[in-house]
Amino acid sequence: MSNFAETVVPNADVEPVLSVRDLKTSFLTSKGWVEIVKGISFDIGPRETLAVVGESGSGKSVTALSIMRLLDPEMSRVDGSVKLAGRELLKLSPGEMRNIRGRQMGMIFQEAMTSLNPLQTVGQQIAEVLSIHGLYSGQAALKEAERLLDRVRIPGAASRLKDYPHSLSGGMRQRVMIAMALACKPKLLIADEPTTALDVTIQAQILQLIKQLQQEEGMGVLFITHDMGVVAEVADRTVVMLQGKAVEADSTEVIFERAENPYTRALIAAVPKLGQGSQKGPQHFPILDRKTGTIVTGRERPDTVRHDAEPVLRVKDLTKRFDIPGGLFSGPSGRVHAVEKVSFDLRAGETLSLVGESGCGKSTTGRAIMRLIEPQSGEVSIEGTDIRALDKERMRDMRRHIQMIxxxxxxxxxxxxxxxxxxxxxxxxxxxxxxxxxxxxxxxxxxxxxxxxxxxxxxxxxxxxxxxxxxxxxxxxxxxPKVIVADESVSALDVSIKAQVVNLMMDLQEQFGLSYLFISHDMAVVERISHQVAVMYLGEIVEKGPVAAVFGNPQHPYTKRLMAAVPVPDPARRKQLRPVSNDEVKSPIRPVDYVPPQRDYREISPGHIVQAWGDDWKV
Structure with a gap:
């Protein structure tokens, strides 16, 4: 595939929404001009999604910012051709380009919180976009903003108009960004890593939403990501970037079935897939040997768990609640039940993963175990020593044995x-x-x-x-240390770097007999690295057991929901609109006098227990 300008043209009979030819972007540095994007070409047709994929530093985000003309003109230089519906964008004046942005091209950024104004309500911010482009004004703009929020599946859109960004969850903030990007019905939507920072269930919701809105509006979509699992879910065609160049480009099916470039094959191989966990224990991720260009799958790992020894870490009925301040002279108005009677054992050489969405209490559990925050009640012992009973000096010495990443x-x-x-x-x-x-x-x-x-x-x-x-x-x-608490330690990394770091952690476990409390929302990584897994929801463990048992026979509806949301790296499923729950995690805030109910657990198989649930649960 030498001529990428030809291999990424969708259909010669249909005029492309976006046509990029020989795009080159350079930045001014202390050493002079440095070329970052080195001559990339592609077309995007109506209702078509093109994924630009690569690791951090490959030039994919710079490509998007160059197309949108959002780079500092004094510190950057963009050459080549960028045409939107046949109109050359690189020759437009700044004023003409401002009219194009938002009106004909919309963009969703990776971190919604940094893109939204914290001092304005979400309704005001969407209405502002409509007013600037002369589509609506005043109350009509707010009414249209309400319709847009409803369109992106935000429940109670009328009341949400008055909310500020900080009062919304990450998934809701990203929906607001999508509503703003789509406000003027653009021909092209650029989505720059829009789901990277989101939980797996929220990611599934956002991907489905973009697909649905694309079909309804007829937009072309430029989707930028480093995750080949997401690429398989959304993209019709794919361009793979490395060091500013397109190293491979074709239909997504061809890329996944017979990729020619070793870098592309490594990105695909590094995608964690549910169902690849081993009955024998944790497995290495396949990685690219850059010297030979071959995929290294890793050797068979020995069992590192000391099954006959006492647990190195024992947690029993750990509880942590945060007071919500009331008035100036009154007590708390409520409490956040962040961790509620969490119990588990961790043996030497074992990895226990805590999984769940943001707000489920898994990170608070890790910090409470470390005594970075003080729990209200419960027991935490390391090799028989109750660390909750230690003073500051002795606790500092104890931290030799338990560290955090x-x-x-x-x-x-x-x-x-x-x-x-x-x-x-x-x-x-x-x-x-x-x-x-x-x-x-x-x-x-x-x-x-x-x-x-x-x-x-x-x-x-x-x-x-x-x-x-x-x-x-x-x-x-x-x-x-004997125990390492790894709190989302690989969630922000590129997929291939994530594979390398997880492999390293497993090798170090084998060398030193380390025990890991691995905190993550990534079910596919958890399946690969863990011996045991505990699923958390609203501060409680709802299912726990050996990883093969929990993943092979999930029982609790919440566990099933997490697993159903994992991207499937199979392009054949791309056109399917999978049923995805739009429910957000319920609030853990309770009245001051709230008494948690007594929970019942049943054993499904040896070591595999699940919490009983009521009729209000749906997957």
Whole structure:
């Protein structure tokens, strides 16, 4: 496939909505002009979805911003041709381009919260788009905004008009962004990683919504993502980008069935698929050996769990509630029941995953176990020591045995100290040796996590996201802990980098006998890395057991809902509009005098238990 300008033209008989030819984008740096997008070409027809896929830094988002003319003209240079319905966009004046944006081209960004004005209601923001483009004004604009919110399946649209962005969930905020993008019925919708930060169930809702609205409005869609599972769900055709170039382009079916480029094959191989979990335990993800261009599937892993030993971590009836302040002279007006009587055991060498959507209490559980927040009640013991009974000094010593890896590695590292010092710091703080020993330990750990020891003098900003997460893993290992709490530690990573980091965690578990409490909303990754899994909903564990039992025979409706929402990397299913629940997770806020009901559990098979549920549950 040498001529990508030809291979990505949809239909010669239909005029494309968008036609891009030899697009090149350069940025001005201290070293002069650096070309980021290196001559990419494609067409998008009406009702057609083209996916531009690649890892971070491949140039896909810059491609979208170049098409929209949203780059700083003093610091960037865009060459080539971009035509919208036959009209050349790169020659338009800034004023003419402003009329095009929103009116004929809509864009959905990755993080809705940073794209919405926190000081305006969502109704005002949608009405503003309509007013700017002269379609409606005043009360008519607000009425149309209500219709648009209803159109993107936001329940109670009339009341939601007066809500501010912070009072909406992530999924609802993304729906508001879609409503704004579609307000003027554009010919083209550009969706830049619109579901990356969302839970799997909310992601499924947004993908279905975009597909439905596309068919109703006849839009062309440019969908930018790094997730090949999402590509299979939405895209008619696919362009794969690497280092600013299109390395492969064809129909999505052809890409998945017989991809020619090894990088494309690696992206597809790294997509976690439900049903690929092993009865024998966790499995490595396939990854690309960039030297040979071949896919490495990984060796058979031994059983790392010490089945005959006492649990290294034992949690019983852990409860954490947050008071909601009332008036100035009154008590709390309610309580958030974040974690409610959570119990589980974690053995040496075992991975237990806590899964569920945002707000289910899984991260609060991890922080309460670490005593980063203090639980109201319950027991947390490490090798028989009740850590809730420890004072601050003894708790600090106990943290040698239980460490945490957070979701955002950049926020976890001090940008002012180099990574060698960052890894050595816990070792020195706990007085485990001399500075020379700490340096040697840092060098050894960098090598163990797949980085070069000579990188120790670099600062966090000089590393990629995947490398920074490896640094955080090395820092957690510097104290030789028994338990690591990994809180969404791979959810923000590209799919191939995610595969590498998960493989690394499993290798380190084998080397050091580590136990992981793996907190995630990604069911497909959980199936691959876990020995045990516990599904959380509204602060409670609703199903728990061996991963093969829970995934092979899910019982609770919520577990089934999570699994049904996982993207299926099969392009044959693309045209199907799957039934997806539009229900958001219910609020965990309760009255001050609320007493949780006594829960009943039944055992389905050895170790596989499920909470009884009422008639109000639907999948």
């Amino acid at each position: 957070f979701q955002d590695p950049y926020a976890s590292l001090n940008p002012r100290i180099n990574i060698g010092e960052a890894i050595a710091e816990p070792f020195l703080t706990h007085k485990l040796g001399t500075r020379q020993q700490a340096r040697e330990k840092a060098m050894d750990l960098l090598e163990r996590v797949g980085l070069s020891p000579d990188m120790a003098s670099r600062f966090p900003a000089q590393f990629s996201g995947g490398q920074r997460q490896r640094i955080c893993i090395a820092r957690a290992l510097s104290l030789e």
